[in-house]
Structure formats: structure tokens, C-alpha cells
Amino acid sequence: MGKPFKEELKKLSETIRWAGQQDVTRLARFLFAENKQIPLVCIGSGGSSSACHYAAQLYQRRNGVLGEAMTPLQLMYAGKDIIRNSKLLFLSASGKNKDILNAIKYGLKYNETGMMSLTLRKNNPTEELLEQYPKVLRWCEDIPSEKDGFLATNSLIATFTLLCKVAGYMVQDSILNLHDTLNFELATRPLNLELSSIQNFIVLYGAAGEPVAWDIESKLTEAALGSALLSDYRNFGHGRHHWFDKRGENSCIIALVTPIEKDLAQKTIACLPQSVPVIYIETEQETPAASIDMLLKAFRFVNNLGEARGIDPGKPGVPGYGRVLYNL
Numbered sequence: 001m002g003k004p005f006k007e008e009l010k011k012l013s014e015t016i017r018w019a020g021q022q023d024v025t026r027l028a029r030f031l032f033a034e035n036k037q038i039p040l041v042c043i044g045s046g047g048s049s050s051a052c053h054y055a056a057q058l059y060q061r062r063n064g065v066l067g068e069a070m071t072p073l074q075l076m077y078a079g080k081d082i083i084r085n086s087k088l089l090f091l092s093a094s095g096k097n098k099d100i101l102n103a104i105k106y107g108l109k110y111n112e113t114g115m116m117s118l119t120l121r122k123n124n125p126t127e128e129l130l131e132q133y134p135k136v137l138r139w140c141e142d143i144p145s146e147k148d149g150f151l152a153t154n155s156l157i158a159t160f161t162l163l164c165k166v167a168g169y170m171v172q173d174s175i176l177n178l179h180d181t182l183n184f185e186l187a188t189r190p191l192n193l194e195l196s197s198i199q200n201f202i203v204l205y206g207a208a209g210e211p212v213a214w215d216i217e218s219k220l221t222e223a224a225l226g227s228a229l230l231s232d233y234r235n236f237g238h239g240r241h242h243w244f245d246k247r248g249e250n251s252c253i254i255a256l257v258t259p260i261e262k263d264l265a266q267k268t269i270a271c272l273p274q275s276v277p278v279i280y281i282e283t284e285q286e287t288p289a290a291s292i293d294m295l296l297k298a299f300r301f302v303n304n305l306g307e308a309r310g311i312d313p314g315k316p317g318v319p320g321y322g323r324v325l326y327n328l
Contacts, residue, residue, distance in 0.1 A: 002315030003149030005303055011145045012296060013176045015154040018144050019161035020170060027139050027166045030116045032062050035087060038114070040067040043075050044091040045099045046222070047152020050215035051091050051159040054291055057211060058167045061288070072103035083110045090117040093148065093155035095124030095140070098327065104129060112136060118162070120155050149314030151219050153299065160292050169287045179296045186301060189278040193252070195308035198277065200251040201228045202243060204236055204268065208290040209256030212281070212298050216254065219302045223313040226305065233261060233268050244276050252277040254301070258290045
């Protein structure tokens, strides 16, 4: 099951260019033109969940109105009033998992006129379901990279790029040129950090880093590469730093850094003992494209960690009960 992860990485720039050429008028109208004073709930499972955090962040930035990322189960537990009084954006690459379909059906009970789906494979079950509900908006095109491996890669970067374009920004050629080469290295402390000895990763982020932090947690957990604990830079100072005093062996910080919180990141890490390892995932971008640049670099980190573990993140091998759980 799956595909070689490194082969998936080779298609990312092509996928970004494809997404940047798509007509996103319907998405833009739904998110940033119509009823933009209404809160947004963005719903997705697994890899799509990090894209939901990105969509919510963009919505808040552009509209000054709350955006919230939820899993399908969280939406169903949120209650009919939340569903009725929010705009609902459903994200699913294949549009076929039972959780997203059930969430859409639940949303249809209370908010048919305030819903939209984004999928990346035509003639999928979500599209077939929503053909019966013409008031629900849809965006669906066939992604050229076809189906992802075990982890969300090209479908995820396509969704991020589409959302970035919807918000009025484009991915710069400088980002694409860097990732086309696939030969850059992430900065670390110490310089010769041995990934095979690290089991626990504390991921620190600022604003644009939050969706990327969620994706790192998803990939490390789903491919059994390590544990990930997430915190923004200041919340880390409210007790989470204690991990390194009592359980710091085989632990490491991943610092997601943009120019906006660079000073805060440096001051935070300077407070820690030099013995605490750090991996820096940095970007010079200050627009929402910063999240895409860091996401691409996070993919590279996941690949490197998989090589250190002897696990291909794109096809890690899953137990039989995994399929039973997925289809529950």
C-alpha cells in the first residue's frame, strides 16, 4: 500500500504550478466575497486536517472573522446551531472517505445554503452526493499527480496552493526553484544532529507555522516516525519546556520560523540549554506563501527522518486492523 515518498516529492513543484493555473473564482467568492462576516468551519480528516487549519487562518486574516478547523466528528459534536450559523468548507482529496461523507450529510440537515466542498478527483462519492443538492457549491478538478501514497503530499500541497491563490497570493518562483533541486539541507543544532536517535519532537510555531505544525504531527504519527507535541512559542513557556528537564533524552525541538516571529523564536531557544537539539524549518516569506515554503521543507524533513528510521513514509506498512478502523 502506498508509493515511495521520495518519488512523491519530485512531483511537488509541478503540482504547485498546476494549482496556480486553476480558476478559483468559486472558492474566492465563497470565502472572501459572500457572507464574509459569518464564521467559517473547515472540515477534513487525516492529511486534509492541516489544510483546514490553513484555510481557517486565511479566512481570519482576510475577513477579520473567526475560522475554525474541525474533524468530521468534531463537526457532528459541535451541534446544529454552530452548523447553522457558520459557513462550512469540506476538504477531501479523494472525496470518498466515510467520515467526510457523513459530515457532509450532517451539514446538509442544517446548512445546505452555506456549504462548499473541495476535492481533487472527478466523479468521486462527494461529487455524486452533492449533485442532488445544487445549492451546495463545489470545486473539483483532477490533480495531475493522481493518488497520493500513504501520506498526503501532492494533494495537500495542491490544496494549500489553491487556498493561497484564493486569498490573493501566489507561490514565488524562488520557492519552486529551491524545491526543484531537492538538495537543500535544514539547519540544525548541533550541526551533525543524528535523527535516528531522536524519538520525540516538540514543534514550536508562530502564526504561519501552525498549519505546518499540524501536518508534521500528522505525518510523524501516521508513519510511526516519532511522537510530536505542538505549541506556539509563548505557550511553550507555560510549562511545556519542563519536558526537556525530565524527559529530554531522545527529544528535539522543531522550530518553525518566519520573519514575523524570528526574534521571538531566537529568544525562546536561547533560554534553553545548548544540549537541547533544534531543527530549524525557516522561510523568508512574509505572505501566506510562507506556510507553503515551510510545508515543502517539512516534507523534506519527514523524508530524512524516514531514511534514518528505515521507514518509507509513503508506504510504511499498516496492520490489518488499520483498514477496519478507517472504514468503521
